[in-house]
Amino acid sequence: MRIDVVSIFPTIFDALEVSLLGKARQSGLLDVQVHDLRAFTHDRHRTVDDTPYGGGAGMVMKPEPWGEALDAIVGEADPRPVIVFPSPAGERFTQSIARELSTAPHLVFGCGRYEGIDERVFDYASELGDVRLLSLGDYVLNGGEVAVMAMIEAIGRLVPGVVGNPESLVEESHEDGLLEYPSFTKPATWREREVPPVLLSGNHGAVARWRREQQLERTRTRRPDLLAD
Numbered sequence: 127m128r129i130d131v132v133s134i135f136p137t138i139f140d141a142l143e144v145s146l147l148g149k150a151r152q153s154g155l156l157d158v159q160v161h162d163l164r165a166f167t168h169d170r171h172r173t174v175d176d177t178p179y180g181g182g183a184g185m186v187m188k189p190e191p192w193g194e195a196l197d198a199i200v201g202e203a204d205p206r207p208v209i210v211f212p213s214p215a216g217e218r219f220t221q222s223i224a225r226e227l228s229t230a231p232h233l234v235f236g237c238g239r240y241e242g243i244d245e246r247v248f249d250y251a252s253e254l255g256d257v258r259l260l261s262l263g264d265y266v267l268n269g270g271e272v273a274v275m276a277m278i279e280a281i282g283r284l285v286p287g288v289v290g291n292p293e294s295l296v297e298e299s300h301e302d303g304l305l306e307y308p309s310f311t312k313p314a315t316w317r318e319r320e321v322p323p324v325l326l327s328g329n330h331g332a333v334a335r336w337r338r339e340q341q342l343e344r345t346r347t348r349r350p351d352l353l354a355d
């Protein structure tokens with residue numbers, strides 16, 4: 127999978143070099159390229175923003191640098207990429223969307239800042255790829271970079287070969303629409319707190335039933351919305 131990221135703070139993505147995704151990059155499973163949006167400006171101040179038409183607080187990201195950045199990234203020969211713009215006004219990013227995007231050969235992430243990106247950029251981008259405006263959650267961040275880091279991690283770990291033991295992907299929260307069951311490891315007693323005896327019983331059927339009950343109970347109490355559908 128090829129991943130391109132455009133940002134005015136490209137060094138934020140140095141963190142992707144660490145751990146899982148770092149190994150995936152070294153092995154070639156993930157080809158991640160980060161681009162500085164200011165490299166696509168031509169004025170002395172490398173301007174990427176301007177005041178909003180119609181007034182209002184803050185600044186809006188100018189369309190020209192984005193157009194040049196997208197043109198430079200999306201080559202004619204490429205398979206049509208998915209172009210993701212994180213946005214508080216986007217569709218909620220979910221495990222299901224992460225799974226869907228983990229099969230895309232080419233993902234492009236456009237990280238906005240200020241009060242967002244000129245709307246015409248999304249329209250132009252739809253000529254180059256399948257545009258998705260996605261939100262990390264119902265709160266406002268200062269820009270798209272933190273959201274894109276989270277999305278790349280959630281998507282990247284689902285790419286076959288990135289996670290050592292694919293089994294561990296199956297029983298995660300949200301994979302089956304429920305929250306995950308609690309986990310325990312040695313010692314069996316820690317500060318007078320014991321591991322649930324069923325987990326020490328060796329009875330795999332009883333363990334499976336207990337874990338399913340725990341998933342349902344946790345989901346009922348913490349995320350009843352997941353059971354609503």
Ligand SMILES: N#Cc1c(-c2ccc3ccn(Cc4ccc(CN5CCCCC5)cc4)c3c2)n[nH]c1N
Nearest residue numbers: 212213238239261262263265266267268269270273
């Ligand atoms: N994913 C995700 C996100 C983001 C996110 C993603 C991308 C950008 C780019 C810029 N910002 C900052 C911003 C965005 C909107 C507003 C509201 N303004 C009101 C007046 C009209 C203009 C917009 C304020 C500041 C971003 C925030 N926040 N939360 C998520 N889950």
